[in-house]
Every structure is written in structure tokens, then in C-alpha cells.
Amino acid sequence: xxxxxxxxxxxxxxxxxxxxxxxxxxxxxxxxxxxxxxxxxxxxxxxxxxxxxxxxxxxxxxxxxxxxxxxxxxxxxxxxxxxxxxxxxxxxxxxxxxxxxxxxxxxxxxxxxxxxxxxxxxxxxxxxxxxxxxxxxxxxxxxxxxxxxxxxxxxxxxxxxxxxxxxxxxxxxxxxxxxxxxxxxxxxxxxxxxxxxxxxxxxxxxxxxxxxxxxxxxxxxxxxxxxxxxxxxxxxxxxxxxxxxxxxxxxxxxxxxxxxxxxxxxxxxxxxxxxxxxxxxxxxxxxxxxxxxxxxxxxxxxxxxxxxxxxxxxxxxxxxxxxxxxxxxxx
Amino acid sequence: xxxxxxxxxxxxxxxxxxxxxxxxxxxxxxxxxxxxxxxxxxxxxxxxxxxxxxxxxxxxxxxxxxxxxxxxxxxxxxxxxxxxxxxxxxxxxxxxxxxxxxxxxxxxxxxxxxxxxxxxxxxxxxxxxxxxxxxxxxxxxxxxxxxxxxxxxxxxxxxxxxxxxxxxxxxxxxxxxxxxxxxxxxxxxxxxxxxxxxxxxxxxxxxxxxxxxxxxxxxxxxxxxxxxxxxxxxxxxxxxxxxxxxxxxxxxxxxxxxxxxxxxxxxxxxxxxxxxxxxxxxxxxxxxxxxxxxxxxx
Numbered sequence: 227x228x229x230x231x232x233x234x235x236x237x238x239x240x241x242x243x244x245x246x247x248x249x250x251x252x253x254x255x256x257x258x259x260x261x262x263x264x265x266x267x268x269x270x271x272x273x274x275x276x277x278x279x280x281x282x283x284x285x286x287x288x289x290x291x292x293x294x295x296x297x298x299x300x301x302x303x304x305x306x307x308x309x310x311x312x313x314x315x316x317x318x319x320x321x322x323x324x325x326x327x328x329x330x331x332x333x334x335x336x337x338x339x340x341x342x343x344x345x346x347x348x349x350x351x352x353x354x355x356x357x358x359x360x361x362x363x364x365x366x367x368x369x370x371x372x373x374x375x376x377x378x379x380x381x382x383x384x385x386x387x388x389x390x391x392x393x394x395x396x397x398x399x400x401x402x403x404x405x406x407x408x409x410x411x412x413x414x415x416x417x418x419x420x421x422x423x424x425x426x427x428x429x430x431x432x433x434x435x436x437x438x439x440x441x442x443x444x445x446x447x448x449x450x451x452x453x454x455x456x457x458x459x460x461x462x463x464x465x466x467x468x469x470x471x472x473x474x475x476x477x478x479x480x481x482x483x484x485x486x487x488x489x490x491x492x493x494x495x496x497x498x499x500x501x502x503x504x505x506x507x508x509x510x511x512x513x514x515x516x517x518x519x520x521x522x523x524x525x526x527x528x529x530x531x532x533x534x535x536x537x538x539x540x541x542x543x544x545x546x547x548x549x550x551x552x553x554x555x556x557x
Numbered sequence: 558x559x560x561x562x563x564x565x566x567x568x569x570x571x572x573x574x575x576x577x578x579x580x581x582x583x584x585x586x587x588x589x590x591x592x593x594x595x596x597x598x599x600x601x602x603x604x605x606x607x608x609x610x611x612x613x614x615x616x617x618x619x620x621x622x623x624x625x626x627x628x629x630x631x632x633x634x635x636x637x638x639x640x641x642x643x644x645x646x647x648x649x650x651x652x653x654x655x656x657x658x659x660x661x662x663x664x665x666x667x668x669x670x671x672x673x674x675x676x677x678x679x680x681x682x683x684x685x686x687x688x689x690x691x692x693x694x695x696x697x698x699x700x701x702x703x704x705x706x707x708x709x710x711x712x713x714x715x716x717x718x719x720x721x722x723x724x725x726x727x728x729x730x731x732x733x734x735x736x737x738x739x740x741x742x743x744x745x746x747x748x749x750x751x752x753x754x755x756x757x758x759x760x761x762x763x764x765x766x767x768x769x770x771x772x773x774x775x776x777x778x779x780x781x782x783x784x785x786x787x788x789x790x791x792x793x794x795x796x797x798x799x800x801x802x803x804x805x806x807x808x809x810x811x812x813x814x815x816x817x818x819x820x821x822x823x824x825x826x827x828x829x830x831x832x833x834x835x836x837x838x839x840x841x842x843x844x845x846x847x848x849x850x851x852x853x854x855x
Contacts, residue, residue: 294676297705324679345674348629350638350655357658358683369735374630397779398628401672402732404772406697407781407846410839414674415697439845442765462771463764464742471763471774472738551735557747 227487228494229518230288230387231511234266234501239276241508242285246515249286251319252276253417253500257299258306259290260343261500262417270309277313286316290500292341293417294322304328311336319365320344321400326359340364340384343400343413349381356383363387365496369398372483372552376490385493391510391538392498394478394550395419396458404457409439420456427452436460453544479538479547481514481530484521506541513537558791558822559801560815561588561722564624564650564670566730566775566805568754571601577806578610582617584812585819588801589614590650592624592641594670595730596737596776597634598750604640611647624650627672628733628777661687671696671724671803672733678709685718693722693803696729699843700790700797707798720800725787726814727805728760728834729846731772732779739774758808762834770834783849784832787841788814791821807832 231247233239242250253259255267268276273289280287289310295303303322307329310318317337320326321344329338340346340355342365355361363385366375379386397404399413406412409424424439434446436455443460446452453459458472478498480487487495495518497510513534521528539545550556562581565574581589591607591614593599611621623641626634635655642649642659650668651657660667668691675681675692684692694703703723710716739761740750754761760773760780770782784807787794791802802822804814813830820826839848 294674294680296702297677297709300677300679300709322674322676322680323683324677327679327683344654346654348635348653348655349632350629350635350658351653354654354658354661358687369628369733370630371735377632396736397732397734400674401627402779403695403697403729403846404731404779406840407729407731408771410843410845412697414676441769441771441847442767445766461766463766463768464761464774468766469742471742471772472779473736554748555746557735557737 227484227492227518229511229514230494230496231507232497232500232502233276233507234261234263235504236268236272236276236279237504238500238502238507240279241504242511243280243283245508245511247285247511249288249316249494250276250280251288251290251500253290254306254309256302256306257416258293258295258303260292260341260413260417261290262293263422263501266501270313273309273313277315288317288319288339289313289315290319290341291325292319292321292343294414295325296415307333317363323359326355326361330359334360337362339387342367342389345398345400347398349378352378352382352384363493365389367399368395368478369551371554371557372486375492375552376486379490379492387494387496388480388487388492389478390480390495390497390514392477393543394473394476394548396473396550408441408457420454425455459543474546475544476546476548477542478550479535479542480549480552481517481534481538483549483552484517485525485528488521488525509537510541558795558799559587560585560818560822561801561803562586562590562815563724563727563803563805564590564592564594566595566728566778566780567758567760567808568596568599568752568776569758570755571606574602575610578614580812582614582619584815586619586804586815588620588622590622590624594624594627594652595778596754597626597631597637599752599776604637604644608644608646620648622648622650622668624670625652625656627652627670629653629655630735657684657687664688666690668722669693672730676706678706678713678715681706681710681719682713682715685715689719691720691722691800693724696724696731696785697840697846700793700841701843703799704797721798722801722803723787723794723799724785724805725791725802725818727785727807728773729781729785730775730778731781731846734777734779737777738779739776742774773834781837781846783835783837783847785838785840786830786832786836787838788817788821788826788830789850790838790841791818792824795822
């Protein structure tokens with residue numbers, strides 16, 4: 227399986243390339259991609275340097291243009307598609323049918339991957355994007371169980387890429403508007419969930435409150451480590467009890483599923499985290515490179531090393547990892 | 558301006574569903590969406606049951622549309638979808654690209670629901686080529702967004718090729734997941750959910766630790782904590798190219814909302830309906846969805 231790693235900056239891209247990525251995905255420096263954070267991403271000059279660096283080492287570069295354009299900004303999305311074509315990237319990763327149609331008509335030779343934001347979870351949707359936009363690869367949303375992924379892979383008309391490690395989005399990507407409900411900004415429109423500019427950390431005596439646009443997302447006791455107020459990972463009251471009503475702070479880790487994913491015919495595994503530091507990217511990439519190589523060398527006896535799992539847990543939200551929806555019991 | 562009744566999002570006992578729609582036959586709505594859109598495990602109503610309700614509504618003069626599941630995962634979901642698309646009697650609302658794929662292959666025109674991501678007229682154009690004849694504005698978009706999209710559609714020569722519907726009343730469906738949050742709140746796994754969502758005919762409320770109503774759990778769907786209420790904006794919508802306004806069924810007061818809308822459409826109404834969870838208007842006015850009218854500066 228191809229190892230697809232994130233880069234929010236040139237140093238992160240170099241880290242991914244140097245530590246064993248087969249492909250690196252990046253975004254331009256605006257709201258055309260779903261990790262639109264201050265100080266992150268690539269302008270054209272930086273993208274050109276990135277391409278050169280990756281190409282010299284035989285690594286592919288993918289460009290995410292995967293938010294949903296509003297009419298007033300349409301030309302930003304088409305310029306991004308043109309820029310990606312001009313740079314000669316390996317593929318764009320897109321979700322909006324308008325953007326996919328533009329790329330199909332204007333740059334038919336450039337590969338089109340379907341972003342996870344398009345929320346294609348079944349053969350019918352995959353067939354649609356393949357037939358209409360000649361999409362050759364799709365990134366699957368993190369809502370499918372392992373057996374559902376295996377069943378899809380058996381008949382999929384396109385290559386499949388699945389999430390391997392990183393922040394766990396628990397909703398069908400592209401179909402969650404909870405962030406804009408609380409803040410007016412969502413992954414679909416501005417490329418960010420629970421955006422930092424709406425976050426407030428407030429000390430209340432010994433405890434710490436975290437808020438998103440004024441709404442209390444969580445309240446931490448002094449002995450607890452206060453986490454970022456991602457709205458689906460807060461503690462709320464349901465039926466009179468205070469609990470993580472949607473999900474706990476945890477990260478996805480599918481290292482243990484490498485044999486099953488490989489045998490199912492999955493083409494690529496994706497590491498989440500263009501917003502992360504180069505050091506993070508380097509460490510996660512290296513662990514996954516070693517794991518994939520170890521599987522390739524001895525598929526029959528593969529089992530994840532304790533040191534890999536320890537290293538990944540250390541990089542995880544709340545130091546916890548989960549198989550997420552791949553494991554039926556999580557659902 | 559048409560008044561439409563969206564699909565029932567909650568899991569009510571079959572008798573209650575049947576008696577609800579029997580009442581709807583008498584309501585002044587033009588178009589009624591039927592079917593299970595939320596959870597593939599809610600199977601007490603078979604397609605035949607929905608078709609029977611559809612026949613009654615049609616006899617009462619309503620246009621009937623069958624709504625499809627929003628999150629399709631298994632082959633069995635696609636088989637159920639195929640049956641809906643092949644029904645031969647009623648229009649279909651596509652809530653996933655799989656439905657668009659089926660319907661466009663069969664050459665059957667369709668509507669898209671509020672969970673369908675259409676953010677610009679280039680996307681509309683692609684879907685019109687596939688058979689779209691009506692779309693519902695995505696919930697997070699504003700009046701300004703809508704009018705920009707309609708303007709762009711005009712530039713692309715699409716104006717007469719589709720009609721526009723806006724969701725104006727009800728708890729807003731804002732996320733779908735593989736996980737069942739209602740079962741989780743009962744400490745039950747999804748595979749043994751015991752259909753606890755039936756205990757919550759208007760969903761299970763979620764409050765912040767300061768007692769603000771934040772969300773509403775409805776199985777694998779997460780809804781808004783407040784009720785969308787755009788009744789006051791309906792006259793302006795009618796003047797700006799919106800063809801239909803949608804009410805989402807709630808256990809209580811839905812008929813009153815419809816009657817109030819009739820007044821709004823004819824320009825004589827008050828729109829002071831309230832909802833126990835509180836109302837919000839933010840999205841339509843370009844703010845966070847949860848924001849109520851009182852906090853929106855003109």
C-alpha cells in the first residue's frame with residue numbers, strides 16, 4: 227500500500243519525504259482546502275519548491291482543493307485547479323462536483339482523486355464519480371467498518387485510499403455542519419472545524435473551561451489536561467448525566483489492520499494532519515514506513531511492534547487511540 | 558409558493574406514523590416527502606407501507622416524493638435504494654450520490670434534499686445534466702449565498718431548468734455518523750440498540766454543562782439544539798425566486814406551523830410561533846446557525 231502523508235509547510239513536506247512517504251498531500255494558502263489555518267499551506271513558489279524536492283526523491287505530490295466553492299469565490303477554486311495543473315502535480319483531491327467538472331473539462335490529463343469530503347461511502351456513489359468525472363481514486367470516509375471497506379474494495383471501480391492515523395472525524399466527512407451551527411464556519415465552507423478564532427480558554431477558580439463561540443464545550447478539573455474544544459469531543463449533559471456524548475478525545479490508529487487492508491486490495495493509507503508540526507509528520511511517517519515494510523517482508527508473521535504503538539499513542543489526542551468505525555463495537 | 562412537508566426524521570411507532578399522515582391529508586401542504594432517511598435499521602415501515610400512505614396523500618391532492626437514506630454503507634442499503642428509485646409511482650428525493658447514480662441511469666428526474674452538498678451553480682449544472690429538477694438549499698447557506706447561486710445559475714442559462722426549496726422550520730439535521738449516539742447515551746452497542754430512539758419522538762436533547770441546549774441526538778443523526786424558524790423570512794423568499802418552503806415534522810405543533818406558513822405566503826400572517834427548545838435563524842442571516850433573530854443586528 228502507498229503511504230500518503232500530510233504537509234502543511236515545506237519543512238513538513240521534507241520531513242514526510244525524508245522519512246518514507248510514497249506521496250505527500252498539500253493545500254494552497256486559502257480556503258480552497260479543508261485545512262485552512264493561519265500560517266499553514268503553500269503559495270505557488272513554495273509549492274514549486276515542494277514539487278522539486280519530492281520529485282527528486284521519487285515522491286508524488288497531491289493537492290487538496292477539497293472545500294465547496296461559493297459563487298463569489300469560484301475563480302479561486304478554478305485558479306487553484308489551474309495552478310495544480312501548471313505545477314504538474316500527480317493529482318488533485320477534490321469533492322465539489324463543480325470543481326471536479328472544471329478539472330475534467332480543462333485538464334483532462336490531470337488525475338482526479340475524490341476527497342473524503344465528498345462522502346462517498348458506497349459503490350453507487352463511487353461509480354457516479356468515476357463515470358461522470360473520471361475519478362481514479364477515492365478516499366473513504368471514516369464511517370465504514372472493516373468488513374464494509376473490504377466489501378467495497380472487492381468491487382470498487384476506483385482505487386481506494388483509507389485513513390490510517392490521526393484525528394478521528396466521527397461524522398461522515400462533508401456531511402457535518404455542527405461547526406457552522408456553533409461558529410458560522412465549517413469544513414465545507416472555510417476548510418476548518420471548530421476554528422481557533424472562536425476558542426476561549428477560561429480559568430474558573432481551579433478548573434478550566436473551554437468554549438467555542440461562547441458555548442461551553444468542556445470543563446476540566448485541575449488534575450485533567452484541558453484539550454482543544456473540538457465540538458464533537460466535549461462533555462455535555464444527556465439524560466441528566468455529564469458525558470462525552472459524541473466521542474472522547476482520541477485518535478484513529480489502524481496499524482494493526484495493515485494485513486487486512488492490504489489483503490482487501492486497498493491502494494493507499496492516509497495519515498491525517500496537515501496542521502501538525504514537521505516533527506510530528508516525521509515520526510508518524512517513519513513508524514508507518516517501518517510497519518508497511520515489515521509487513522511486506524513477512525506478511526505471515528506481521529504484528530505491530532510495541533515501540534510503534536507507543537510512539538503513535540504519544541502523538542495522539544488524549545494519548546488514546548481507537549480503531550474507530552473500522553471496529554464494529556465502536557459504532 | 559409551495560409548502561412542503563419534509564421526511565419524518567424520528568422513529569415513531571408505525572401506528573403513529575400512519576395516523577400522522579392521515580391527518581396530513583387534510584393539511585394545506587402541496588408536497589409530502591416520505592420514507593426513512595436516517596437509519597437503515599429502522600425497518601418497521603416497509604416500502605409498501607410508505608407507498609400506501611403515498612396513495613392516500615396523492616388521493617388528497619398532494620404531490621408525493623419518496624426520500625432516500627442519507628448514509629448508505631452496505632450492499633443491502635443499495636438494494637433498498639434501488640427499490641425506491643424503481644417505484645414507478647412517485648418522484649424521488651436523492652440524499653446521496655448513489656441515488657443520483659441510479660436515477661440518472663434510469664433517466665428519472667429527481668430532487669435533492671438539504672443534506673446534499675450544492676454550494677454553487679456549476680454543481681447544479683452537473684446535477685441538472687443528471688436529471689435534477691429541484692434542489693433544497695443546504696442548511697448552512699444564507700439568503701445571500703442562495704441569491705448568489707441563483708444569479709450564477711442565471712449566467713449559466715439554467716434558470717428555467719430547476720426549482721428551489723428552502724428548509725424553514727424544524728430541528729436541523731446537521732451531521733450523520735456510523736455511530737448511533739442515542740444507543741451510546743443508553744450504553745448500548747449499535748448492533749444491539751434495542752431501538753431506544755423510539756423513546757424520543759423529538760430526539761434526545763444535549764445540553765452544555767451550563768444547561769444551554771446545544772444539540773439533539775436522533776440515532777446516527779445529530780440535529781440542532783434549537784428549532785429553525787424562518788417563517789418571518791418567507792415573504793422575502795417568495796419575492797426572490799424560492800419556489801417552495803419545507804417544514805420538518807415534529808411531534809407537536811406541525812399543523813400550526815403549516816397554517817401559519819399559509820398566512821405568510823399570502824402575506825397576512827404573524828410569525829410568532831415558538832418552540833420549547835427555542836428558535837434560531839442564524840444561517841439564513843449569515844451567522845452561526847444557532848443564533849436567534851434577537852441577536853442578529855439588522
